[in-house]
Amino acid sequence: MTMEKRLMLTRRQFVSQSITSGTALAWARNASGGDPPERPVTQAIRDGEPFDAEVIDAHAHFSGFLEGGKLPPGVKTLFRAMDRCGINLSVFSNSSAIGAPDVEGFRAGNEAAIAAMKKYPGRLLAYLVFQPHFVDASLAMAERILEPGPGPAGFKLHGVAHHYPVDGEGYRRAYQFAHEHKLPVLFHVKSSHGAETPTLRNEPLPVVLSRVLSEFSGMRLIIAHYGRGIDDWAGFTANHPNAFMETAASGVPFRVLERTVATAGPGRILFGSDSTYLSPGAQLAKIAFADIGEEAKKQILASNARRVFGKSIAASKA
Amino acid sequence: MPAWSYFDCDVMIGTSRIPIRDEMPDADALLREMDRYGIEKSLVYYRDGANQRGAREAEKSDRIELCWVLPLTLRSPEDRLEAHVDRMIEAGAKAARFLASDGPSDPPVILKPFLLGRVYERLQKHRAPLLLEGAPLYRPEGTARYGLEDIDAICSSFPDLPVILLRTHRSLQTQLVMMTRKHRHLYFTHALNTLYGQLETVVKTIGAGRVLFGSQMPYWDPSLPIGMLNYADLANEQKQQIAGGNLQRLLDQVS
Numbered sequence: 001m002t003m004e005k006r007l008m009l010t011r012r013q014f015v016s017q018s019i020t021s022g023t024a025l026a027w028a029r030n031a032s033g034g035d036p037p038e039r040p041v042t043q044a045i046r047d048g049e050p051f052d053a054e055v056i057d058a059h060a061h062f063s064g065f066l067e068g069g070k071l072p073p074g075v076k077t078l079f080r081a082m083d084r085c086g087i088n089l090s091v092f093s094n095s096s097a098i099g100a101p102d103v104e105g106f107r108a109g110n111e112a113a114i115a116a117m118k119k120y121p122g123r124l125l126a127y128l129v130f131q132p133h134f135v136d137a138s139l140a141m142a143e144r145i146l147e148p149g150p151g152p153a154g155f156k157l158h159g160v161a162h163h164y165p166v167d168g169e170g171y172r173r174a175y176q177f178a179h180e181h182k183l184p185v186l187f188h189v190k191s192s193h194g195a196e197t198p199t200l201r202n203e204p205l206p207v208v209l210s211r212v213l214s215e216f217s218g219m220r221l222i223i224a225h226y227g228r229g230i231d232d233w234a235g236f237t238a239n240h241p242n243a244f245m246e247t248a249a250s251g252v253p254f255r256v257l258e259r260t261v262a263t264a265g266p267g268r269i270l271f272g273s274d275s276t277y278l279s280p281g282a283q284l285a286k287i288a289f290a291d292i293g294e295e296a297k298k299q300i301l302a303s304n305a306r307r308v309f310g311k312s313i314a315a316s317k318a
Numbered sequence: 319m320p321a322w323s324y325f326d327c328d329v330m331i332g333t334s335r336i337p338i339r340d341e342m343p344d345a346d347a348l349l350r351e352m353d354r355y356g357i358e359k360s361l362v363y364y365r366d367g368a369n370q371r372g373a374r375e376a377e378k379s380d381r382i383e384l385c386w387v388l389p390l391t392l393r394s395p396e397d398r399l400e401a402h403v404d405r406m407i408e409a410g411a412k413a414a415r416f417l418a419s420d421g422p423s424d425p426p427v428i429l430k431p432f433l434l435g436r437v438y439e440r441l442q443k444h445r446a447p448l449l450l451e452g453a454p455l456y457r458p459e460g461t462a463r464y465g466l467e468d469i470d471a472i473c474s475s476f477p478d479l480p481v482i483l484l485r486t487h488r489s490l491q492t493q494l495v496m497m498t499r500k501h502r503h504l505y506f507t508h509a510l511n512t513l514y515g516q517l518e519t520v521v522k523t524i525g526a527g528r529v530l531f532g533s534q535m536p537y538w539d540p541s542l543p544i545g546m547l548n549y550a551d552l553a554n555e556q557k558q559q560i561a562g563g564n565l566q567r568l569l570d571q572v573s
Binding site: 045046255277288 | 320339355509515536538540542544551
């Protein structure tokens with residue numbers, strides 16, 4: 001995969017632009033036989049070229065809206081974003097299913113997501129949006145995850161958009177389903193403008209989600225956007241073996257990934273771009289420039305996601 | 319190597335009695351970070367407005383330019399804050415920014431020309447850029463009390479004064495673009511233009527000549543604006559303008 005990707009997309013530019021660098025010379029020495037070494041991810045980001053290393057995006061979206069049952073137009077934009085940076089696979093949810101005001105729109109959005117992942121196996125993997133105000137429709141839709149063959153990977157919850165308590169009955173049904181079937185759940189718990197998912201008794205979110213994770217230990221909870229309170233959630237993640245943090249954020253404090261890795265460990269962090277809402281190049285750069293070592297970067301960029309989504313990725317490619 | 323090189327307009331170094339996390343105490347620490355991110359040059363101010371210490375650090379490397387910190391507080395109507403601009407020019411600094419004090423007795427930061435007009439006039443005379451924090455334009459912050467109407471007033475009254483707004487929030491993009499069209503010496507950094515395609519849209523609308531790279535190290539992670547620009551669907555010439563060319567041009571015009 002790596003060699004093919006470089007030959008198709010970057011070899012000429014890479015060699016012509018950086019032939020004097022040690023990496024390019026090493027690459028040239030290997031060009032006549034064997035796989036060329038991967039460029040360090042920092043070099044790819046500096047050159048503005050697609051990554052050689054595998055990249056799985058654990059948080060992506062379509063940005064468009066449904067039109068007559070067709071795929072949202074945003075899928076092409078998502079592919080452009082992925083190709084420009086070298087993102088191999090995006091795990092996405094359909095924004096129209098998150099924002100749907102009625103059950104019909106909600107179902108149609110999720111159906112479009114399933115259709116897209118089936119149309120583009122190996123490149124797209126869907127989260128089903130679980131809407132706690134439409135519990136019956138959400139649970140009916142969840143059965144699609146259990147069908148044989150390629151299917152959605154898990155749930156996307158958006159507690160801010162749906163303004164629903166994290167410990168409310170609707171969400172507990174989602175946790176129960178995810179627990180029974182060992183599914184990943186990407187949870188947007190807090191937004192950049194400060195709004196956060198409510199709790200029934202006004203307890204802090206990490207406290208409530210700690211109880212949730214103890215009770216539903218089969219679920220793999222991915223805290224979207226670092227939880228918008230990175231240091232709190234890094235400690236939370238360290239304390240719960242079935243918790244992960246996802247990295248998409250429009251602005252992050254200096255050296256935050258280094259601190260997150262030190263607290264939560266590199267094995268508990270998943271790269272996410274929030275593309276096509278946010279610019280994926282900016283999100284990848286956070287990982288590429290971090291002072292955490294190449295191996296930790298590869299874990300965050302792909303191998304952790306392979307662990308979390310492995311079964312669904314395998315089914316998608318089968 | 320990329321065909322564009324970075325000149326960061328928004329960096330702080332130095333220490334104070336109250337430490338901040340990940341501070342960069344001196345030029346050496348900054349240069350290490352610049353190397354890590356591939357930043358060629360930086361326009362730097364010293365913490366708490368210690369300009370002389372900043373000047374000593376800037377002397378250590380030709381990759382560092384000093385940004386002079388101007389006081390904001392008028393203690394009496396006779397205070398001549400513009401004299402600080404003269405000191406700045408004498409010290410060889412080519413850009414200025416204000417230091418907002420946030421002690422309990424400090425007055426709010428007010429940028430209106432009736433208070434600071436002579437400072438703007440003196441900066442304009444030298445064509446020295448004035449850098450202003452963009453955060454208060456989006457949401458009141460600390461003692462800062464200014465909005466887009468104040469920027470509009472400054473740019474209208476001092477049309478040859480280059481004004482650089484730092485880290486403006488993406489939600490203000492339309493208003494900023496409109497103001498930039500109106501004022502030929504208004505600029506802003508793209509650190510928070512993080513929406514997909516937003517930077518490209520800005521460049522398409524007003525050109526690449528009005529957007530600058532500013533990281534706000536050591537408070538914010540510089541990798542986001544770098545990644546955004548490196549992967550933007552723009553020509554290399556446009557990337558070079560934004561990465562460093564525009565700032566260099568502005569500093570070259572200072573007399």
